[in-house]
Amino acid sequence: MKDISCKLLVIGAGPGGYVCAIRAGQLGLDTVIVEERKPGGTCLNVGCIPSKALIHAAEEYDRIVHLASGKNPFGIKAKKPELDLSQTIAWKDNIVGRLNSGVSSLLKRAKVKMVQGRARFRDGKTVEVETETGRQVIHADNVVIATGSAPVELPNLPFGGSVISSTEALALTSVPERLVVVGGGYIGLELGTAFAKMGAKVTVVEAQARILPQYDAELTRPVAKRLQALGIEVMTHAKAKGLAKAGGMLLVETESGSEVSLAADKILVTVGRRPVTQGWGMEELVLDTDGPFIRIDERCQTSMRGIYAIGDVTGEPMLAHRAMAQGEMVAEIIAGHKRAWDKRAIPAVCFTDPEIVAVGLTADEAHKAGIEVRAGHFPFSANGRAMTKLGEEGFVRVVARADNHLVLGIQAVGQGVSELSAAFGLALEMGARIEDIAGTIHAHPTQGEAFQEGALKALGRELHI
Ligand code: FAD
């Protein structure tokens, strides 16, 4: 097979890699992208998109179950629904398939050459790819590593049989009767909640003192309350020790140091993700690292000239939109534009029930950084639109500098608040003051009004509470 030479080689076609390649193509860079699986990476194939499809289907099912229970206040009478999970999964796979084709078309339109197969570094400027038709050698002036992440495996609970990762959980065609989730973080709670709504008896085993330890306790309290209402048992300060010899049982060490066994048809292990940095020749380049991740500077440049790294392989926050923003920036840098990472904040959304959004600093984080703050907190229980949706649980919180009122952070928990993340992110990125938010007309009746009211409250001028 004839060698290929290009200006830019991107390894991995996840959200980081494919966005980088599309932007590079648009800028006229001669670009090649290598992907060993399917375009779209973790996010599109086994992450963001399929999980949100499953979460939505579970919500729809749960809503009808609730209506059928006769306990709803709307006067709606409904029959108990049935769920065919294999059909749900087929619907989800169809969405994924359409998006796979969409990404391939966008790459093609940007004149990016796609090579299917596993890349392996020969040296810093040369990569070999094992393709279906033989070995392809690619020489590149610049290389972007965008190989993403994979689920962390617990040594005492390796994947296989009843022990599954999120990838297998998103492909189950029947709802397990008893599901134990090890790790009460993003994936464990998003998927654990979905399976509970679909009828599984779910237990969450979390090593820390509370679920979603990356968020503050006030934000996670409504989520914990809802888990309880859904019948999900949460064990905190608890560690999975391994499978019991008898089978079908997970041994768990509790806070007191005693051991309990939990009956489980499936054990979903979601204790974090690790960067894909080994087994494909990258380690031989001896790039500087930051723990297990590749160390990068503000231009996503690694310790080796001409080699960049973006996305999950570079560490937290491991979020698709961060990977995309890095990918776009690196393409422009390679095309000669003056760019550096200058984002004020990366919004984080947890698609639990209710949802959590966090952008920028909390009041505690600002205090720790020595900044005096002024904060406003507005509950959805005082928001008309939330009341009409039975979504009174939760709030919006606005945190700003006490001296000049520059908004430092915005957090919210509540039904459907993921869609407010755009307004929150924009406010921070535009350098909004509390007065800007308070002075913006927010349409009525919407949950967004709680954002304006939070700002008014921070100014001591709240109107609806
Ligand atoms: P990836 O998406 O992991 O893509 C890397 C690609 O590189 C893969 O396609 C892989 O096959 C390929 N690759 C690796 N090694 C090689 C090689 N040697 N040769 C060729 N190809 C290679 N993030 C959010 O922002 N919002 C969410 O709602 C969300 N939900 C999630 C739900 C789940 C269940 C999971 C698992 C993750 C979720 N994430 C979410 C995280 C998100 O998926 C990642 O942050 C994102 O995919 C990272 O993008 P990336 O481009 O860095 O890497």
Ligand code: NAD
């Ligand atoms: P996570 O870091 O969110 O949660 C892991 C949890 O497991 C933590 O609460 C941790 O305390 C716990 N834990 C660790 N070891 C344990 C053990 N031995 N026993 C019991 N508990 C243990 O990780 P995740 O849920 O696997 O998700 C991985 C990453 O994927 C996230 O960090 C996030 O970046 C990304 N993600 C994002 C979204 C989103 O944006 N909505 C959704 C899913 C995943």
